[in-house]
Amino acid sequence: MTAVSCDICPRGCSVDRASGQRGVCGASDELVVARAALHFWEEPPISGESGSGTVFFGNCPLRCNYCQNTVIAHGDVGQVVSVADVARMCLDLQEQGALNINFVTPTHYTTQVREATVLARSKGLHLPVVWNTGGYERADVIRGNAGTVDVYLTDFKYADAALGERYSRVSDYPDRALEALDAMVETAGPLEYDEYRGQERLVRGVVVRHLLLPGNLEDSKRVVRLLHERYGSAIRLSLMNQYTPVLATAAAAGDARAAAELARCPELAGRVPDWQYEELLDFADALGVEDYFWQEGGACEESFIPAFTSEGWANGGDGV
Numbered sequence: 001m002t003a004v005s006c007d008i009c010p011r012g013c014s015v016d017r018a019s020g021q022r023g024v025c026g027a028s029d030e031l032v033v034a035r036a037a038l039h040f041w042e043e044p045p046i047s048g049e050s051g052s053g054t055v056f057f058g059n060c061p062l063r064c065n066y067c068q069n070t071v072i073a074h075g076d077v078g079q080v081v082s083v084a085d086v087a088r089m090c091l092d093l094q095e096q097g098a099l100n101i102n103f104v105t106p107t108h109y110t111t112q113v114r115e116a117t118v119l120a121r122s123k124g125l126h127l128p129v130v131w132n133t134g135g136y137e138r139a140d141v142i143r144g145n146a147g148t149v150d151v152y153l154t155d156f157k158y159a160d161a162a163l164g165e166r167y168s169r170v171s172d173y174p175d176r177a178l179e180a181l182d183a184m185v186e187t188a189g190p191l192e193y194d195e196y197r198g199q200e201r202l203v204r205g206v207v208v209r210h211l212l213l214p215g216n217l218e219d220s221k222r223v224v225r226l227l228h229e230r231y232g233s234a235i236r237l238s239l240m241n242q243y244t245p246v247l248a249t250a251a252a253a254g255d256a257r258a259a260a261e262l263a264r265c266p267e268l269a270g271r272v273p274d275w276q277y278e279e280l281l282d283f284a285d286a287l288g289v290e291d292y293f294w295q296e297g298g299a300c301e302e303s304f305i306p307a308f309t310s311e312g313w314a315n316g317g318d319g320v
Contacts, residue, residue: 032057033058039054045193056072060108066245099201101125106133110145117148128203130151132153134155137177143186151203152205158174207236212280213267221280224289243272
């Protein structure tokens with residue numbers, strides 16, 4: 001067998017995943033799903049009232065130390081499935097009334113996810129496909145999603161590369177995320193909505209999320225200015241106020257890794273003051289950003305973390 005060096009994300013680990021080697025993302029060539037179920041906590045035209053048909057994949061190219069989904073990002077939960085299983089999950093979610101199929105953290109499984117989408121569509125899948133990503137993508141890989149992905153729900157985490165290194169263990173986040181976002185806007189096109197089962201639904205385009213982190217208001221303002229000046233109404237911003245100090249909780253429970261990260265980044269122990277979030281929204285308004293998503297104050301008090309209970313796969317069946 002010829003060794004294949006993985007370069008599907010900007011890290012370019014060059015490991016041979018086909019032989020079982022694992023890169024920074026933690027994935028081999030085995031496709032891992034942690035949950036497949038209706039999800040109600042996305043932006044309104046993605047979740048609606050019926051829910052978004054989410055498929056949460058195991059492992060992640062980023063290593064964000066404040067991640068709410070650490071258990072799947074680090075591959076601690078999940079089950080190995082086939083491409084046919086993922087296609088069946090998509091069809092099952094469609095039958096449950098999902099507004100779309102929402103692939104969460106699919107980057108490191110790009111080839112298999114594309115194959116699953118093609119297979120599901122050949123069997124009757126008609127829902128728009130959402131690519132839900134941390135934003136750290138290769139632009140050429142994003143362009144290769146043309147014809148498969150309809151909507152991008154992407155993060156833009158930092159304007160300052162030093163913050164990418166500090167919080168996500170990646171030194172080139174802003175440059176790579178910007179290149180990828182250019183490709184997303186290019187391939188997905190303008191925002192387009194329809195009405196599906198009495199609900200407004202986003203069927204094409206790009207939504208860019210930004211989470212305000214403790215002590216980083218000025219960087220968040222830089223992110224908002226950068227995205228507004230570069231893309232204007234070609235994207236829709238989602239300014240998020242749901243930061244939860246998961247490191248502090250884990251460290252208090254005796255997690256040594258979390259304690260070490262908290263010692264390195266002590267600012268992550270606290271919450272974001274309401275006034276800082278309000279100031280960020282005021283800043284967006286003053287720039288002329290229109291029609292963006294925002295969250296009610298205290299959103300971090302509500303659980304946005306689903307239970308990753310190996311829900312929704314083929315249970316030993318043959319898939320589609």
